[in-house]
Amino acid sequence: MSAEHLRPGAGCAGPGSTPPPVVPEHRQPTGEPDRRAAPHGAAARGPEPPRPSGGAGASGRVGPVDGAGRADGAGPSDGVGMSGAPGQSGGARAPEGPGSSDGVRRADEAAPFDGLSRAVGPRPSDAEARPAVAAPRSATGQADPVRPGQVPEEPERLARAALTRIAEPGDELVGKWLAVHGACAVVAALSGSGPPLSGAGERRWAGLRLRAARARPHADLAAIAASGGRFVCPEDPEWPRQLDDLGHARPFGLWLRGEPSLRLWALRSVAVVGARACTEYGAHCAAALGAGLAEHGWTVVSGAAYGVDAAAHRGALAVRGPTAGVLACGADVAYPPGNQELIRAVGERGLLIAELPPGDHPTRSRFVLRNRVIAALTRGTVVVEAALRSGALVTARRALGLGRQLMGMPGPVTSGLSQGVHELLRGEATVVTDADEVIEQVGMVGELAPERRAPSVPRDALSPGAARVLEALPGRGAAELARIACSAAVPPDEVRARLHELRALGFVERDGECWQLTASGKGHPIG
Template sequence: MTTPEPEREARALLTRVIEPGDETGGRWIRRFGPCEVAERLSRRAHPLPGVTGTRWEGLCRRAVHANPRQDLAAAHRAGARLVCPGDSEWPAQLDDLGDTRPLALWVRGSPFLRLWALKSVALVGARACTEYGAHLAAGLASGLTERGWVVVSGGAYGIDGAAHRGALAARGATAAVLAGGVDQAYPRGHAELLSRIAEQGLLLSELPPGDHPTASRFILRNRVIAALTRGTVVVEAAHRSGALATARSAQRLGRATIGVPGPVTSALSAGVHELLRGEATLVTDAAEIIELVGGIGELAPERRGPVVPRDLLAPQTARVLAALPGRGTATVEHIAHGAATTNDEATTRLYELRSLGFAERTADGWQLTGPTRTGHLAPTLPGSETVTSGTGIADPAG
């Protein structure tokens, strides 16, 4: 399905006239259609409802100077295309934004946007990030792309750049949603990175070729990142970070909101921790992210500490082991009393412990074996994953 050319040209014109996220403009298009709105702006007709005369005049002035065919040609030269609502490539989840959805998206790169968006995760955070944050972002992005997910971010310095680089390093899929034209390298220091993304992934923008970012456009593009993806992961963010705007948009849209914890003393993690005190979910690796945004059955592996030999003992045997003194020997009667069992049961368990190397019999009674008693490695039991020192005292924490 393809948008008719008159509507495509009208939407191309409107991306240069109406600012991203303008709810009034979105209502006009829903009510009157893009072609009529573009025509009325271009011929400076009577104002559409919802704006002052001054505001209407400013929009008309923009429309008079807009040249959609020139923009479409410039996009073609840059290897980009205009994807409109109604096109087969349009990601339907963007419609969740209602009247603030993009009028269209300028897309640079060969992958099919709609398919990529179906299995994508936003990975965002602070520009002035720490080494810890950059390391985590790159690792998470690499892990996600290795599992077949697309990493979406904003192409900025800091966490965004680390996320894109992590995905590219794993030869995975990544997309950058920009606050300026897809033919413009911004920030300048990311010119090479953005070029690599365009070759291996996708660059997206609501703004036409040659347009430049502004402070408000950075904030407004965050709603696109949130709507396009299955969930938003915030790695590092201060209390006033723009990454938090992406997370809040994700929450409003019913998408998963996810946070990676940092040091509690770090101001750059304060915003993430505030999210985690609310509705966000804490994660530590890519598998845990996929468990939240993936399909049924895509579960992260169970987390548990190492299995020590004592964990594999039967409960009554473990109680007898715990009753053995840390130093010296004890009689069967003393051990049975400590283990709350009979002398016969204690004797049976003691011989079991001797066969496993935990205890030994002496002329004076029973004692822990030398390695267990002195804090060296305890015996290794079949099926144990690791070994540890024993003290004769049962420690539930291992």
């Protein structure tokens, strides 16, 4: 496939583009036209010459052409031919019989999948036959927000939806193709018969082509809309721009479930991650941290997994605060099954985020790839309990690489589940113990944690002279004034004055001519 076919305009056909020409027909004895394919690349030779109208008869004239570019009697055409130009689509194969054509399939004849070519734009005749359904654009040129339950059909959105099923999340080679050619042209190349795009080996290209043949972007968009969700692209106002820091590993798009705006929630968000098999201490710390962050208006982002992830989500939900779960499967799949109710609650009261299309299930590699989205989406990451080989450390290293704040909550030095956290704390991570300290790290200037002080006791309020006399009294029994003055190295007159002061405060009592500590010896608060 030439560079001409890979430019964005070549992948997304629309009104005003040049339709492919028609090869002169070999007519059958019955008058039925032989629908042969135009040679690949023939679209560049100019527009199709006008056809005479009228029914097909003995003269071999072609019947009327409908608004979709099909002759009367032709079947529906929404597929991609494997031998024609990508993006073309056409009618049914001509019937074979005595004296008929040699039965060659049209280049634009449908392969047996969902019409992936429609993901790169309707044919000119299709656009004329039905009203456009693309989402409106705002004054800034960006697509208006996609509302939950809406089924958009813009070519760019359809192409990106198809890519979430064709390529694995974070595929940097496909990300490079997107940056150079655009989503429509990439899907057109993958669903057409042209040569591989640069950088892909033969086996990998064949695998991508096989996946492209099975992609159903319209069905996926309809499925997420039926569940009340939406598909968000980088061109949308709702797209969080911090995800662009991932470069070519940026998600092709995100499947969302939940009412809140992802971009607004991500502006003040913190990731809380850790061990799945956490201890009671780790679960308590994660829940308290999630609740504290949510109470301060921060979105708690985690992976909806067992252990620390689930505890952080539950803590935020307990105070009716914002929380978002980033899944390693489709947004309509509750995984792990034991967290089904939790995931449902997050989807109803928060946000569920997925790179994979509806119905896709997780794999080990997808959990690791999911972690990069958690790290990039948030301002900082807090690790609560993690062993030396924990997947939470992958998120932590990603956060450091992206320039995000990395924090760790220390645990018992005897716990193997805290060794990974302690290793981070020996490096570039910051020690935090509660939500206030986390907000001090990731918040705006002036969002400082309150100053911590030890609890005060009445003895702290004593003057230096009174404290010196109090220390001179014996721990048991009573002592005369002269003995106390000697022990304190203070003149007797001053000792007498300090003893009466201490008596008023409840520290000492008089026993005849002697003085002794009260039963508690602690006094009572001044004032």
